[in-house]
Amino acid sequence: MKIALIAHDKKKDDMVRFATAYEPILSQHELFATGTTGLRIMEATSLKIHRFQSGPLGGDQQIGAMVATNKMDIILFFRDPLTAQPHEPDVSALMRLSDVYQIPLATNMASAELVIHALSRNDLHWREIIHDKEEGKRKE
Numbered sequence: 001m002k003i004a005l006i007a008h009d010k011k012k013d014d015m016v017r018f019a020t021a022y023e024p025i026l027s028q029h030e031l032f033a034t035g036t037t038g039l040r041i042m043e044a045t046s047l048k049i050h051r052f053q054s055g056p057l058g059g060d061q062q063i064g065a066m067v068a069t070n071k072m073d074i075i076l077f078f079r080d081p082l083t084a085q086p087h088e089p090d091v092s093a094l095m096r097l098s099d100v101y102q103i104p105l106a107t108n109m110a111s112a113e114l115v116i117h118a119l120s121r122n123d124l125h126w127r128e129i130i131h132d133k134e135e136g137k138r139k140e
């Protein structure tokens with residue numbers, strides 16, 4: 001599965017703790033992140049992460065582009081609801097696209113825990129079925 005990890009500045013410590021705690025599960029998947037979040041996680045763990053631009057410089061939009069092409073399976077986005085973000089429109093756009101494409105999106109650690117447990121139980125297998133169907137369509 002392709003998983004995006006994103007955290008606003010005040011939530012980055014939480015994201016590092018989360019990624020450290022769930023490293024054995026996350027390491028089995030293809031990981032993506034906005035620039036600074038990815039750097040922080042890679043400094044603290046052995047996880048390999050494809051880093052996009054930093055959020056304010058377009059990273060959320062790059063992840064959104066993957067959602068729009070159905071290439072992202074899960075988004076774990078630790079948002080800071082108490083701090084104004086200069087790129088709030090990008091954040092909203094990413095959440096909107098996740099709803100358009102029915103991509104599981106956790107916006108805080110409590111819901112991310114549920115998603116990661118669901119992932120380890122293979123509850124998100126339906127995403128692979130969608131990919132298989134798309135692959136089949138491409139070959140037709």
Ligand SMILES: O=C(CO)COP(=O)(O)O
Pocket residue numbers: 006007008009033034035036037038053054055056059060091
């Ligand atoms: O701002 C962000 C998401 O909206 C996160 O970006 P960084 O991981 O680069 O700080």
